[in-house]
Every structure is written in structure tokens, then in C-alpha cells.
Amino acid sequence: MIRVAGLSKTFSSGWLHKRSLRAVHNISLEIAPGETLGLIGESGCGKSTLSRLLLKLLPADPGGHIVFNGHDISNFTMKQMQPLRRQMQILFQHPDSAFNPRQTILRSLMEPITLHRLMDRGAGEAKILELLELVGLHRDLLYRYPHQISGGQIQRVVIARSLTLEPKLLILDEPTSMLDVSVQAQVIELLQHIQKQYRMAYLFISHDLDLVRHTSHRIAVMHKGCLVEQGNSEAVWEQPEHPYTQQLTQAFKAFSSIMKP
Numbered sequence: 001m002i003r004v005a006g007l008s009k010t011f012s013s014g015w016l017h018k019r020s021l022r023a024v025h026n027i028s029l030e031i032a033p034g035e036t037l038g039l040i041g042e043s044g045c046g047k048s049t050l051s052r053l054l055l056k057l058l059p060a061d062p063g064g065h066i067v068f069n070g071h072d073i074s075n076f077t078m079k080q081m082q083p084l085r086r087q088m089q090i091l092f093q094h095p096d097s098a099f100n101p102r103q104t105i106l107r108s109l110m111e112p113i114t115l116h117r118l119m120d121r122g123a124g125e126a127k128i129l130e131l132l133e134l135v136g137l138h139r140d141l142l143y144r145y146p147h148q149i150s151g152g153q154i155q156r157v158v159i160a161r162s163l164t165l166e167p168k169l170l171i172l173d174e175p176t177s178m179l180d181v182s183v184q185a186q187v188i189e190l191l192q193h194i195q196k197q198y199r200m201a202y203l204f205i206s207h208d209l210d211l212v213r214h215t216s217h218r219i220a221v222m223h224k225g226c227l228v229e230q231g232n233s234e235a236v237w238e239q240p241e242h243p244y245t246q247q248l249t250q251a252f253k254a255f256s257s258i259m260k261p
């Protein structure tokens with residue numbers, strides 16, 4: 001579904017004394033339809049930046065390549081990206097800021113449909129009811145405001161909204177970081193169910209290796225802007241090759257053995 005090669009991003013900051021920060025360096029990866037690639041790495045290693053590069057929400061440094069669903073979009077302009085936008089969606093890290101507090105949930109859910117002029121109002125509302133059922137929410141929620149529903153419900157609404165456009169690639173940036181463990185499990189199960197139904201490609205970003213290995217077919221490990229290791233989830237967990245991955249898996253294994261009764 002998506003294949004990228006040699007993707008880099010350097011940020012520059014400062015006015016008089018320009019400083020540059022290499023947030024993402026020479027990254028190549030691919031995700032097949034129906035597959036989940038887990039992206040793991042410490043805070044600040046460049047995961048969210050990489051996800052923005054994949055979706056071309058942020059311009060990459062010259063030289064990299066992005067092929068999405070057979071289209072080479074490396075040099076696409078914003079206008080050329082427009083028809084492809086709906087096929088690539090992202091669930092952002094902070095769900096609370098995902099909705100306008102002054103709009104009802106219904107209005108927020110209708111927004112992508114009206115923006116992309118996908119269908120008329122009646123058909124749009126029918127679609128929303130269908131998605132609400134898919135994510136296990138009652139239709140009464142539609143007439144409430146974001147502060148009137150729980151964090152777990154917001155997360156489901158965010159998922160429903162990303163599905164209104166029937167994307168082929170969904171980037172999940174720490175999708176469950178704000179949920180308690182039982183709701184987290186429900187949301188993950190829901191995402192897996194939806195993935196099977198629509199054969200979507202997922203990029204699942206997290207710093208929780210244990211969570212990633214249970215949710216992803218393959219894992220990519222990022223460290224200081226570089227991809228240091230990629231492989232099948234179990235292989236990376238059982239036989240990590242890079243010293244950073246070895247450190248990470250050891251830490252997680254030690255933690256889970258301490259937590260066992």
C-alpha cells in the first residue's frame with residue numbers, strides 16, 4: 001500500500017544562530033494491504049515526524065521516494081495530493097484536541113464528508129450511524145459535545161471519523177495512550193476487526209513494545225531518527241539484532257517478570 005525509500009527530515013531553528021536537527025534520517029519501509037507495521041522508539045526519536053512525512057503533511061528533505069497505492073507521490077504538490085488525501089488518514093496522539101469543543105459530535109463527524117463532497121446529507125448521516133454501530137457507540141452521543149462524553153468514547157468517535165473516508169492507510173499515533181487497560185484492549189480489538197473488514201494498512205506507533213508486538217505483524221525500531229531494525233514481531237522480540245533493540249526488549253522482559261506475582 002505504501003513504500004518509502006531514503007526519507008529524511010531536517011528541522012532548522014533559531015534566527016541568528018541557525019541550528020539544524022536531523023529528526024528523521026534515511027528511512028525506508030513498506031506496509032502491505034491488511035498489514036500492521038508497528039513503529040517503536042523512545043520519545044523524540046522521530047516517529048510522529050516520520051508519520052507526517054508519509055502522509056506528505058510535512059515536506060521531506062530532497063531525495064526521498066514515496067509510492068502510495070501504485071502512485072509515485074514523491075514530488076506531488078498539495079493540489080495533486082488532494083484526491084489521495086482521503087485514502088490516507090491519521091489518528092493523532094491527543095484525541096482531546098481532535099474535536100471542536102463547540103460542535104456536536106454529529107457535526108464533527110459530518111465534516112470530512114462535506115469537505116470531500118462525498119455524499120448528500122441524508123446518505124452522510126446514514127453512513128455515520130453505520131460507523132457508530134461499528135465502533136460500538138449509541139446514536140444518542142451524536143447530539144452531545146466533546147466534554148460530555150468519556151475519553152474512551154472520544155477515542156471511538158475519532159476512529160469512526162477516520163473511517164468516514166474509507167482510507168486505505170491508517171496511521172495510529174499512540175492511539176490508546178490515554179486509555180485504561182480494559183478500554184485499550186477493546187479499542188485495539190475494534191481496530192483489528194475494522195482492518196480485516198476493509199483490508200487496511202496500519203502504521204501503529206507506540207513506545208510500548210509489549211503492546212506493539214501483540215498488535216503488529218512486523219515491527220520497525222527507530223532510534224535517534226534512524227530505523228535500526230525491522231522484522232517479524234516475534235523475531236524482533238525473541239532475537240533482536242541491534243544493541244538498542246536488545247536493550248529495549250530486555251527492559252520490557254525484566255519489567256514483565258517483576259510484575260508477575
Ligand SMILES: Nc1ncnc2c1ncn2[C@@H]1O[C@H](COP(=O)(O)OP(=O)(O)OP(=O)(O)O)[C@@H](O)[C@H]1O
Nearest residue numbers: 011013021023042043044045046047048049050207
Ligand atoms: N516542527 C518542528 N520543528 C522543529 N523541531 C521539531 C518539529 N517537530 C518535531 N521536532 C523535533 O523533532 C524530534 C522528533 O519529534 P517527534 O515528534 O517526531 O518525536 P516522537 O518520536 O513522535 O516522540 P513522542 O514519542 O514523544 O511522541 C524532536 O526532537 C522534536 O522536538
Ligand SMILES: [Mg+2]
Nearest residue numbers: 047048049093
Ligand atoms: Mg509522537
